[in-house]
Amino acid sequence: MMNHEVIHFINSKSKRVAIIGCGQLARMMALAGMPMGISFSFLAEPQDDPAPVKDLGYILKADHQEYNAQELYLLLGKPDVITIDKENVSVRLLKQLNQFCKVYPSPQAIEICQNRKLEKTLLNKLGLETAKWQPADNVEAIAHAGMDIGWPLVIKSCQTTSQGKSQWLINNSKAIYELTHELKPQHSYIAEQLVAFDRELSLISGRDIYGNIKHYDIAENFHPAGVLLSSIAPADHLQPQLIEQAQQAAEAILKKIDYVGILAIEFFQIGDALLINELIPRVHNSGHWTQIACQNSQFTNHVRTIIGLPIGNTSATAPASMVNLLGVPVNQEILQDESLQLHWYNKEMQENQKVGHINLSHPNAHSLTAKTQQLIADLYQPQDNQLKAS
Structure with a gap:
């Protein structure tokens, strides 16, 4: 039986959006959509913490495997459209829900972005450059890839996973057999060239149902401890031809897979060249x-x-x-700076967990960089000297 909250959601005269997921991205999508009069519901599965979306809409706490698609559609409040806040979601479920309402990005687009083999194949068919790679579903295939591509290699699972490792660095042929107990027979893998890149960039682009495409400035990303710490836009000293190349790549991808919504593309810059590292079918950090x-x-x-x-x-x-x-509080002294914009996610404080972020803006790019580095120092250096601005 439906409770009064979902009945109220169904009876709402506004557009109804359901989000598969209930993390900080779902929170910020809802906060952006509510001023437009949009109502939201969220699917919170047993492993999910729904705290970020508390009081932002109807929260369905359920294991999707316990319901069929029509039941889930009804329990989510008969939304007009469904979207995601994470790519680790069942494409099969999205395809089934698509029988009852629109799903954006499309399940087909999400499926391509979920699977590294499908993703790399699409990119290369479009003539877009990636690191050299080969399918590598077993140790023999990895050995062949090492001979063809060269060592070291990064072995990547083609399936998204929320548990266990999904990438391994293999320096030589002797190290292959250490992977024997790691590789799962039911999964597929690729072997990818380890790229020595100068910096990581990302482009956030969007496409609407009418085919219009727009791009945000390209950002430079910093991962001093292996997790994204900061981004700055526009990326400093980025040649106009590389900006054009990145935007043309995004447009080719968006059109090819008939994408609707925001797509993030991660690039490696190597000198005057760009390699596409990954497609992320959602709003991005x-x-x-x-x-x-x-x-x-x-x-x-x-x-x-x-x-x-x-x-x-x-x-x-x-x-x-x-x-x-990343697992750090913000003291009142830092917040005295009126130019800082704090976004808190309502999560419990845990080591290295994203509990919020701070945005900064300044008309002078060099001043912005200096201010960003000082903020990082104020937040992290007392606790962790490994986290420094690059």
């Missing part, structure tokens, strides 16, 4: 700076596009940056 610098943040534009509105302006008013709060 490296695009949070758009909340302070743009008329329409990535969250606003994702919501706009999936409900059928034209994609909004993506121009930035000034250079901007974002610093993740």
Whole structure:
């Protein structure tokens, strides 16, 4: 039996959006959409913490495997459209839900982005450069890849997983057999060239149902401890031809898979060349700076596009940056700076967990960089000297 909250959601005259997931990205999508009069519901599975979306809409706490698609559609409040806040979601479920309402990005697009083999194949068919790679589902295939591509190799699972490792660095042929107990027969894998890149960049792009495409400034990302710590946009000293190359790549991908919503693309810059590392079919951590610098943040534009509105302006008013709060609180002294924009996720404080982020903006790019580095120092150096701005 439906409770009064979901009945109220169904009876709402506003557009109804259901989000598969209930983390900070779902939170910020809802906060962006609510001023437009949009109502939200969220699927919180047993392993999920729904705290970030508390009081932002109806929360369905359920294991999706215990219901058929029609039951889930009804329990989610008969939404007009369904979207995701994580790519580790059942494509089979999304395809079934698509029989009852729109799902954006499409299940087919999400499936390609979930599977590294499908993703790399798409990119290469479009003539877009990636690191050299080969399918490598067993130790023999890995050995062949080592001979063809060269060592070292990164072995990547083609299936997204929330448990256990999904990547391994193999330095030589002798190290292959250490993977024997790690590789799962039911999974597929690729062997990828280890790339010595100069820096990581990301492009956040969006496409609406009418085929309009817009791009945000390209950001440079910093991972001093293996987890994204900060992003700054626009990336410093990025040649115009590389910006054009990245945007053309995004447009080719968005059109080919008939994408609707926000897509993030991670690039490796090597000298004057760009290699695509990964496609992320959702709003992305490296695009949070758009909340302070743009008329329409990535969250606003994702919501706009999936409900059928034209994609909004993506121009930035000034250079901007974002610093993740990785298991650290923000003291009142830092918050005295009125130029900082704090986003808190309502999560419990845990080591290295993303509990919030801070956005900054400044008309001068060099001043912004200095201010971002000082903020990181103030937040982290007393606790962890490994986390430093690059």
